[in-house]
Amino acid sequence: MVGAMFLMATSAIGPGFLTQTSVFTVQMGAAFAFAIFLSIIVDIAIQLNVWRVLAVSGMRANTLGNTVLPGLGWVIAVFVFIGGLVFNIGNIAGAGLGINAMLGLDARWGGVIASAIAIFIFVSRKAGIALDRLVAALGAIMILLMLYVAIVSQPPVGQALKNAVLPEEVDFFVITTLIGGTVGGYITFAGAHRLIDNGLTGPEHVKSITQTSVWGILITGIMRVLLFLAILGVVAGGVVLSKDNTAADAFYHAAGEIGLRAFGMVLFAAGLSSVIGASYTSISFVTSQDTPQRTRNLATIVFIVVCTVAFVILRTAPQKLLIFAGAFNGLILPLGFAVVMWVAWRRQDLLGGYKYPKWLLILGAVAWLLTIFIGVRAFSGITALWA
Numbered sequence: 001m002v003g004a005m006f007l008m009a010t011s012a013i014g015p016g017f018l019t020q021t022s023v024f025t026v027q028m029g030a031a032f033a034f035a036i037f038l039s040i041i042v043d044i045a046i047q048l049n050v051w052r053v054l055a056v057s058g059m060r061a062n063t064l065g066n067t068v069l070p071g072l073g074w075v076i077a078v079f080v081f082i083g084g085l086v087f088n089i090g091n092i093a094g095a096g097l098g099i100n101a102m103l104g105l106d107a108r109w110g111g112v113i114a115s116a117i118a119i120f121i122f123v124s125r126k127a128g129i130a131l132d133r134l135v136a137a138l139g140a141i142m143i144l145l146m147l148y149v150a151i152v153s154q155p156p157v158g159q160a161l162k163n164a165v166l167p168e169e170v171d172f173f174v175i176t177t178l179i180g181g182t183v184g185g186y187i188t189f190a191g192a193h194r195l196i197d198n199g200l201t202g203p204e205h206v207k208s209i210t211q212t213s214v215w216g217i218l219i220t221g222i223m224r225v226l227l228f229l230a231i232l233g234v235v236a237g238g239v240v241l242s243k244d245n246t247a248a249d250a251f252y253h254a255a256g257e258i259g260l261r262a263f264g265m266v267l268f269a270a271g272l273s274s275v276i277g278a279s280y281t282s283i284s285f286v287t288s289q290d291t292p293q294r295t296r297n298l299a300t301i302v303f304i305v306v307c308t309v310a311f312v313i314l315r316t317a318p319q320k321l322l323i324f325a326g327a328f329n330g331l332i333l334p335l336g337f338a339v340v341m342w343v344a345w346r347r348q349d350l351l352g353g354y355k356y357p358k359w360l361l362i363l364g365a366v367a368w369l370l371t372i373f374i375g376v377r378a379f380s381g382i383t384a385l386w387a
Contacts, residue, residue: 003132
């Protein structure tokens with residue numbers, strides 16, 4: 001349960017998460033609290049349904065998709081795999097930049113070191129246990145460091161709380177971006193797939209499945225709130241942050257040299273955990289549940305090596321490829337979630353006789369309509385390739 005919970009949470013908390021939250025905090029100030037609050041509510045609605053349907057059925061999203069409509073699961077798998085491949089280059093780059101900020105080492109060497117640690121996890125004979133423990137440790141480190149900087153920066157907490165329910169400004173583009181970044185692409189299924197691989201499946205485990213999914217989202221929410229408060233405290237003090245590296249600049253202004261090193265550690269942990277999450281989940285989509293664990297681990301190692309070589313050659317993920325992968329990720333959420341909701345509504349035979357709660361069906365249906373809007377917004381980004 002803990003491994004699945006942290007895999008989902010740390011997969012969501014990648015380098016892009018840090019950049020996104022930093023930029024929007026500077027842009028909106030305390031009003032950003034409402035966007036965070038609403039995105040957490042929507043994330044819970046989506047993950048409650050995804051985790052419950054997949055774990056109760058005991059089938060990964062690609063297997064479930066193929067059961068509902070032959071071939072559909074492989075379509076989703078292609079989207080997840082391509083998106084995961086491209087974004088993993090960005091995750092390695094983020095981890096490399098984290099080591100650079102922390103130790104001054106060249107970012108390319110930092111990326112290679114992060115990849116080597118990830119590969120070591122999957123080489124281990126006890127890869128499953130190592131994976132669960134490492135992502136939990138990385139998640140705890142990030143939360144503690146964020147908490148330290150959030151306290152030191154002395155943010156206007158009262159103003160943030162007020163804006164969480166009575167916002168001075170509402171920006172739906174920001175809200176949809178947050179939701180897409182927290183439960184988009186492979187992130188939607190990372191924790192549920194880990195839960196299935198750990199054997200926690202079936203109607204008898206519904207309570208545990210529900211608790212784990214909610215805690216995974218809450219951990220992500222806590223991370224975002226702490227980062228928001230850390231940067232808000234600096235911005236509220238009148239400091240103008242660098243547009244090129246907003247988060248690092250905020251940490252430096254909040255806690256000096258210690259803050260900068262702390263940011264490096266957070267960025268490294270975020271990058272490394274996202275490399276592990278993206279690699280594990282991407283491979284889980286292009287293999288079956290009957291594939292031997294050793295074969296899956298070897299495939300995951302090859303996946304990481306390919307991404308690392310691409311990073312060393314390119315130094316970062318090319319912007320056009322990121323836009324293209326972003327469009328793919330935007331399609332995965334409504335398509336994959338549609339399969340989940342179809343099974344919840346119409347295919348209870350796949351849920352072992354489990355009676356699905358009506359309130360969760362309605363909540364899921366509303367959330368699915370929102371994912372279509374997110375998907376359209378994300379896919380429109382593909383036009384930037386020909387701009």
